[in-house]
Amino acid sequence: PNLATTFLDLPLNNPLMNASGVWCSVGSQLEALQESEAGAMVTKSCTLQPRDGNPEPRYRVLNGDKPWGSINSMGLPNEGFAYYLRYTERHDYESKPLFISISGLTLDDNLAMIDSLKDAVTPAILEINLSCPNVPGKAQLGYDFDAMDTLLAEVTSGYGQRALGVKLPPYFDIAHFDEAAAILNRYPSVAFVTCINSIGNALAIDIDSESVIIKPKDGFGGLGGDYVLPTALANVNAFYRRCPEKAIIGCGGVKSGQEAFMHILAGATLVQMGTALYEEGPSIFGRVKAELSEIMEKKGYSSLSQFHGKLKTL
Numbered sequence: 001p002n003l004a005t006t007f008l009d010l011p012l013n014n015p016l017m018n019a020s021g022v023w024c025s026v027g028s029q030l031e032a033l034q035e036s037e038a039g040a041m042v043t044k045s046c047t048l049q050p051r052d053g054n055p056e057p058r059y060r061v062l063n064g065d066k067p068w069g070s071i072n073s074m075g076l077p078n079e080g081f082a083y084y085l086r087y088t089e090r091h092d093y094e095s096k097p098l099f100i101s102i103s104g105l106t107l108d109d110n111l112a113m114i115d116s117l118k119d120a121v122t123p124a125i126l127e128i129n130l131s132c133p134n135v136p137g138k139a140q141l142g143y144d145f146d147a148m149d150t151l152l153a154e155v156t157s158g159y160g161q162r163a164l165g166v167k168l169p170p171y172f173d174i175a176h177f178d179e180a181a182a183i184l185n186r187y188p189s190v191a192f193v194t195c196i197n198s199i200g201n202a203l204a205i206d207i208d209s210e211s212v213i214i215k216p217k218d219g220f221g222g223l224g225g226d227y228v229l230p231t232a233l234a235n236v237n238a239f240y241r242r243c244p245e246k247a248i249i250g251c252g253g254v255k256s257g258q259e260a261f262m263h264i265l266a267g268a269t270l271v272q273m274g275t276a277l278y279e280e281g282p283s284i285f286g287r288v289k290a291e292l293s294e295i296m297e298k299k300g301y302s303s304l305s306q307f308h309g310k311l312k313t314l
């Protein structure tokens with residue numbers, strides 16, 4: 001079977017990539033992704049200035065030897081926009097496409113980063129994070145529809161209508177799928193939608209210590225891993241159905257070829273891995289590629305297009 005695909009007219013060897021924030025904050029990690037079998041890669045969401053982020057412990061896998069996922073409240077630690085802009089200038093675009101994720105603390109910061117990116121004329125693809133759940137005092141833009149609309153109006157014009165994408169939080173109500181999609185569809189230059197970010201503000205408890213397990217925000221943090229797969233699939237399919245002109249990138253609960261296949265069936269063109277990559281490292285891309293290929297072989301599919309978005313209903 002052939003795992004090749006295209007995204008915004010760029011050829012990819014396969015649809016697998018990292019989720020922003022995982023294995024992509026510093027040069028050594030970015031180089032490891034560059035060398036890995038990932039079909040594409042994205043940088044850690046960045047702010048205009050470098051940030052230390054929240055106090056540790058701020059990432060944990062959940063519940064013992066067979067973890068079902070992770071909880072994190074990193075707090076947007078990153079090396080600052082200039083660092084990642086420099087990486088976009090030394091990335092090997094022949095080997096795989098690069099996405100750059102930004103998550104400005106203010107609209108002006110987002111516009112400043114976008115302005116520099118536009119002037120840099122880089123092949124890197126912009127993914128704007130509207131869904132960081134862990135910056136104390138900052139509500140997620142993806143849950144404030146007016147603010148999201150305003151931001152997209154400013155950002156798309158600031159970026160000169162160049163193709164860009166948004167990283168969305170999970171929604172849990174059909175009316176919210178409808179409203180979010182209606183906003184996105186008003187911006188043709190929003191060429192893709194990445195669903196989902198972590199399920200925000202979950203709480204993990206350790207019964208031996210009778211305590212929460214991460215330090216920031218009294219233990220509240222974003223949930224990832226197996227726990228979020230059905231919600232991730234729902235958001236991928238909901239936006240796939242509502243935004244026929246846009247590509248969907250699936251993220252959430254992918255740890256093997258099985259979940260990658262489900263995301264593609266639900267409408268994802270590319271598939272991101274977060275928690276599983278954090279735990280296994282970049283060798284995961286070779287493993288999941290082989291597993292996805294084996295599933296396609298068994299089903300008689302020779303290309304992704306034969307089942308992409310072809311989820312059946314009853």
Ligand SMILES: O=C(O)c1[nH]c(=O)[nH]c(=O)c1I
Nearest residue numbers: 073074075076132134198222
């Ligand atoms: O805490 C983080 O840094 C973080 N953590 C997440 O789970 N999603 C995000 O978008 C971010 I910016």
